[in-house]
Amino acid sequence: xxxxxxxxxxxxxxxxxxxxxxxxxxxxxxxxxxxxxxxxxxxxxxxxxxxxxxxxxxxxxxxxxxxxxxxxxxxxxxxxxxxxxxxxxxxxxxxxxxxxxxxxxxxxxxxxxxxxxxxxxxxxxxxxxxxxxxxxxxxxxxxxxxxxxxxxxxxxxxxxxxxxxxxxxxxxxxxxxxxxxxxxxxxxxxxxxxxxxxxxxxxxxxxxxxxxxxxxxxxxxxxxxxxxxxxxxxxxxxxxxxxxxxxxxxxxxxxxxxxxxxxxxxxxxxxxxxxxxxxxxxxxxxxxxxxxxxxxxxxxxxxxxxxxxxxxxxxxxxxxxxxxxxxxxxxxxxxxxxxxxxxxx
Amino acid sequence: xxxxxxxxxxxxxxxxxxxxxxxxxxxxxxxxxxxxxxxxxxxxxxxxxxxxxxxxxxxxxxxxxxxxxxxxxxxxxxxxxxxxxxxxxxxxxxxxxxxxxxxxxxxxxxxxxxxxxxxxxxxxxxxxxxxxxxxxxxxxxxxxxxxxxxxxxxxxxxxxxxxxxxxxxxxxxxxxxxxxxxxxxxxxxxxxxxxxxxxxxxxxxxxxxxxxxxxxxxxxxxxxxxxxxxxxxxxxxxxxxxxxxxxxxxxxxxxxxxxxxxxxxxxxxxxxxxxxxxxxxxxxxxxxxxxxxxxxxxxxxxxxxxxxxxxxxxxxxxxxxxxxxxxxxxxxxxxxxxxxxxxxx
DNA sequence: TTGTATGCGTTATCAG
DNA sequence: CTGATAACGCATACAA
Numbered sequence: 001x002x003x004x005x006x007x008x009x010x011x012x013x014x015x016x017x018x019x020x021x022x023x024x025x026x027x028x029x030x031x032x033x034x035x036x037x038x039x040x041x042x043x044x045x046x047x048x049x050x051x052x053x054x055x056x057x058x059x060x061x062x063x064x065x066x067x068x069x070x071x072x073x074x075x076x077x078x079x080x081x082x083x084x085x086x087x088x089x090x091x092x093x094x095x096x097x098x099x100x101x102x103x104x105x106x107x108x109x110x111x112x113x114x115x116x117x118x119x120x121x122x123x124x125x126x127x128x129x130x131x132x133x134x135x136x137x138x139x140x141x142x143x144x145x146x147x148x149x150x151x152x153x154x155x156x157x158x159x160x161x162x163x164x165x166x167x168x169x170x171x172x173x174x175x176x177x178x179x180x181x182x183x184x185x186x187x188x189x190x191x192x193x194x195x196x197x198x199x200x201x202x203x204x205x206x207x208x209x210x211x212x213x214x215x216x217x218x219x220x221x222x223x224x225x226x227x228x229x230x231x232x233x234x235x236x237x238x239x240x241x242x243x244x245x246x247x248x249x250x251x252x253x254x255x256x257x258x259x260x261x262x263x264x265x266x267x268x269x270x271x272x273x274x275x276x277x278x279x280x281x282x283x284x285x286x287x288x289x290x291x292x293x294x295x296x297x298x299x300x301x302x303x304x305x306x307x308x309x310x311x312x313x314x315x316x317x318x319x320x321x322x323x324x325x326x327x328x329x330x331x332x333x334x335x336x337x338x339x340x341x342x343x344x345x
Numbered sequence: 346x347x348x349x350x351x352x353x354x355x356x357x358x359x360x361x362x363x364x365x366x367x368x369x370x371x372x373x374x375x376x377x378x379x380x381x382x383x384x385x386x387x388x389x390x391x392x393x394x395x396x397x398x399x400x401x402x403x404x405x406x407x408x409x410x411x412x413x414x415x416x417x418x419x420x421x422x423x424x425x426x427x428x429x430x431x432x433x434x435x436x437x438x439x440x441x442x443x444x445x446x447x448x449x450x451x452x453x454x455x456x457x458x459x460x461x462x463x464x465x466x467x468x469x470x471x472x473x474x475x476x477x478x479x480x481x482x483x484x485x486x487x488x489x490x491x492x493x494x495x496x497x498x499x500x501x502x503x504x505x506x507x508x509x510x511x512x513x514x515x516x517x518x519x520x521x522x523x524x525x526x527x528x529x530x531x532x533x534x535x536x537x538x539x540x541x542x543x544x545x546x547x548x549x550x551x552x553x554x555x556x557x558x559x560x561x562x563x564x565x566x567x568x569x570x571x572x573x574x575x576x577x578x579x580x581x582x583x584x585x586x587x588x589x590x591x592x593x594x595x596x597x598x599x600x601x602x603x604x605x606x607x608x609x610x611x612x613x614x615x616x617x618x619x620x621x622x623x624x625x626x627x628x629x630x631x632x633x634x635x636x637x638x639x640x641x642x643x644x645x646x647x648x649x650x651x652x653x654x655x656x657x658x659x660x661x662x663x664x665x666x667x668x669x670x671x672x673x674x675x676x677x678x679x680x681x682x683x684x685x686x687x688x689x690x
Numbered sequence: 691t692t693g694t695a696t697g698c699g700t701t702a703t704c705a706g
Numbered sequence: 707c708t709g710a711t712a713a714c715g716c717a718t719a720c721a722a
Contacts (some may be wrong), residue, residue: 004486006715017693022717030718033691048482053462054408055715058399058698073443074428079418086445095459098418098443100431114440117398137393141349226630259634266636285572289604290635291611351699362709367701376707400699403714 005049013043025051057119066122066312067115069099069108074226076284077301078126081148084305085124092313105129112138122312126150128192144315148308151193158315159325160308164194167297167330168201168251171279174295174332175249176209179342180277184214184247186236186257188229198253198281214247216240226256233260234267241268248341249277255284258294262337273339283333293335300328350394358388370396402464411467411657412460414444414453419571421629422646423471426493429650430469437658450474457483467657471495473537489660493653496538503660504670505653509539512642512675513546513596516624519640519677520594521554524687525622529559529592531581531602533574543598543626559592561585571601578605579612586613593686594622600629600641607635607682618684628678638680645673 007025011018016036023030024040032040043049057063068085070078082098089096097120099111108129115123116138126149127135136154139145145152147159175183185202187195199215206213216236233252237260240247252258258280262272270276272292280287283298307326314321352370356363361381368375369385388394402408413430415423427443434441442465444456453474460468461483471494472480481499484490490497492504520528530547532540544560551558561581578597582605585592597603603625607617615621617637625632628643652671659666 004715007717008715018716019694019718020692022715023692026717028717031691036692048486050458050461050486052403052464052715054399054403054464055698056717058397058403058700058714059716059718061698063399072428073418073424074421076419076421079424083417083419083445095442095463097440100428113395116395118440119397119399141393141395227633230630230634256634259631263634263636285575286604286631286634288572289575289601289608289631291608349699352701353699363699364701364709364711365707367699368708371701373701378707381708397699400714401701403716404699404701406714 004052005047006052007049010040010043010047010049013047014040016040025049026056061119063119063121064093065095065097065118065120066124066309066316067097067099067111067118067120069101069111069115069123069125069127071103071126071128072100073098076286077282077299080284080301081126081305081308084302084307085309086305088306088309088313094313101128103128105131109134116141116143122146122316124148124308124312125152127152144312146308146312146315148304149194156323158311158323160304160311160328161325162194162299162304162328163330164197165201165204167281167299168198169205170201170330170332171251171281171297172202172205174334175251175277175279175338176205176211178249178277178338178340180247180249181209181211182214182245182247182249183211184216184240184243184250185253186216186233186240186250186261187253188218188232188257189220190217195253202251214240214243214245229254229256230260230263233257234264235260237261237264238268241265247276249279249338251279251281253281255280255282255287255294255296258296258337259286259290262290262292262294273337277338277341279338283331287333288335292337295335295338296333298331298333300331304328349397350392351397352394355385355388355392355394358392359385361385370394371401406464408464408466409438410440410442410463410465411469411654411661412442412444412456412463412465414446414456414460414468414470414472416448416471416473417445418443421631422627422644425629425646426471426650426653429647429652430654431650433651433654433658439658446473448473450476454479461486461488467491467661469493469653469657470497472497489657491653491657491660493649494539501668503656503668505649505656505673506670507539507644507649507673508675509542510546510549512626512644513543514550515546515675515677516596516626516642517547517550519679520596520622520624520683521550521556523594523622523683523685525592525594526554526556527559527590527592527594528556529561529585529588529595530598531561531578531585531595531606532598533563533577533602534565535562540598547596559585559588559590574599574601575605575608578602579609580605582606582609583613586610592621594624594683596624596626598626600625600627600632600639603639603641603682604631604635607637607639618682622683622686624683628676632678633680637682640680640683641678643676643678645676649673 007021011021101108122144216239280296287294352366356366446453467489561584625641632639
C-alpha cells in the first residue's frame, strides 16, 4: 500500500512550491500563471491526486458538512425529509451525515457528540430526547441548529414545524363535514409534543360541536418500527369497536396506524368506507397504494427538509437572520377511505 | 464566538504537557499516574472539552468511518440494509456516511470521490453505474469495498448478493404448485443484473413445465420513486390482462409493483386471490399491511446490511481474508394473495 | 506571480 | 511516568 499523493508530491513533480499547488488545486482565485496552473492540473490528474479533506478542514476549520438527527430513516416520512435536505445541501456543495436515533435518547446524545467532534457546524434535528442541555452547550460553541418536526425549546434555535394542531383539527372537521359525529381517535402514546398537538386539534374540533372525544391511546412505549405501529393500529381499532358507543369514523395519528385500523376492520368484516370511515395522518406514498386509498392529512415532508437546509445554510453563511419559527401548513388529501353519511334518506 | 478548547488549553490548566493530556483523553493505554490522569479528566469535563476528530484523524490516518452508497433510502429495502449496517458499525465504534445515488451514475461517481476525499477507508456499495474504473482506482489506494445487492465485477471486491435467480424460480414454482399454469411476469426494465436474474429464475421454472413465459416489461427508464413503480405495476398488469391468453397469476419483480398490480386488478373488478393470484418480491413490511396480505419472496435485507458491515470491518482490521462472495438465500413468505386453483371440482 | 514559513489539533517518537 | 518536538496535509500571511 503506497502512501497517498499529497500536494508536496505534486509540487516536486511540477517543480514548484506546494503553496502554488495548493492555490491551483483548491480552486482559489489567487493569481497563478496559466502555464504553471495547467502543468499542476495535468500532473495532479496523471497521478490520481485525491485531496485530503481532513487536512483542508483542519486548517480552515470548516467541514462543509451538516448533521441530521432523526428517529429513523425506515419511516418514509423522515426519509423524505432527508431527501429534501440532501437536495439543497448537494446543490451548495455541502455533505450530509444522517444519524438515526432510533427513538433512543441516549443514542441521540451520542450522535450529538459525534457530530460535534467531527467539527460539523450545522445541525438539523428532530429530537426525541428531552435533555437539551447538550444541545445548548454545542450551540454555545457556535453550532447552528434547526429543529424540525419536534419542538425543542432552547434559545437561539430556529424551529420549523408543522401545524399539527391544525392538522388534527382539519382531519376531524373533514369527518364532521361528511356527517360523522361519533369519531374515534387512535394514537400512540401522547408523550411527544407533536402527538399531543394533533390530539388537541381533534379535541377542539369535537368540542366545537359538543361531541365527546373517544380516544384509544397506546400504553406501550415506542419501539419505532412500522410493523409495530401497524399492529398498534389494529389493537386500538379493536378497542374502539368494543366501546359502548362505537364510532362511525376513525382518525389515526399516522398513516401506518391507519393501515392497521383498516386491516382490523376488514378482518372483522367491516368495509371501509361503507361501514366505517378512516382518515390518516402524514401522507406517505403507500397511502395511495392500499385499498381503499387512504384519505389523510399531508405534511409537506420533502419541503420541510429543503426549507430546513436552506435556513441552516443561511445561518452558516453568517447571515444574521433573526431566529424564527416557520410553521408549515397541513393539507387534506381526499381519497376514498371516508364516506359521506349525511345524506338524509 | 470563543476559540474551542484544545488539549493544549487543558495542558496549561493542569500544568502538564499536551502529550500527557492526549494520552489520557484519547484513551491510550500508555501509563499515566492516577493522580494526573484524574486531574486531566476533571479539567476536561469542567471545560467542556470536545476532541477535534479532524486533528486526530489527520494524524492517525484512520477515520473510523465507513461509506455506504445506495440508490435511495426512500426504498424500504435499502433503508433496512442501512439500519443493519449501522447497527454493527456503531457496535464497533464506527460511523456511517450514507449517500443516495438516486439512480444517477454521475452522482454515484461524485459521492465516490467525496468519500475518498474524506479519507474513508471502507465502502459498501450497491452500484447502479457501470463504470467501475473509479472504484478500481480507489481500491488501488487501499480502500476496501464490499458490493451488495448489485454485482460489481472488479478484482478484489467481495460481493454479498441475493440469489435472485432462485428467488424468481421459487416464486414461479410456488405459483405452479398452487396449480397455476398461465403465469405472467411484470418487471421494470431488465437492465440491471439483479432484475435479469429474477427473470431467468422465472423463465427457468416455466420452461421446466413447458410453459410459455408471458412478460410485461416496462419501457421507461428508472425514475426511482415508489409511486412510479406502483403506477408501472398498474400499467403492466393492464397489459397482461389484455393479452390473448391472460394469466391466472401474476408475479411482480418487486412488492411495490405488486401493490400496483393488485390495485389495478381491483379497479377492474377482479378480486385477489379469487380471480387472480399475485406474488411479489422483496418482502418489505408494507406487504402485510395491504389487503390481501401479499405473498412474496423475502430478501434478508437487514441481515445483508449486518453481514456486509461485519465483512468490511474485518477487512479494515487487516484480516486478510480471501475475497469471497456470499449468496444470501431468499425465502417464501406465504400470505394471502395466492389462491390454490388445482383442486379438481 | 511564486516561495517560505507557520499553524490548524492531534498523536507518536524519543529522550529524560 | 512525563515532556519536548516532529509530523499528518493543507491553506495562508508574508516576503520576495
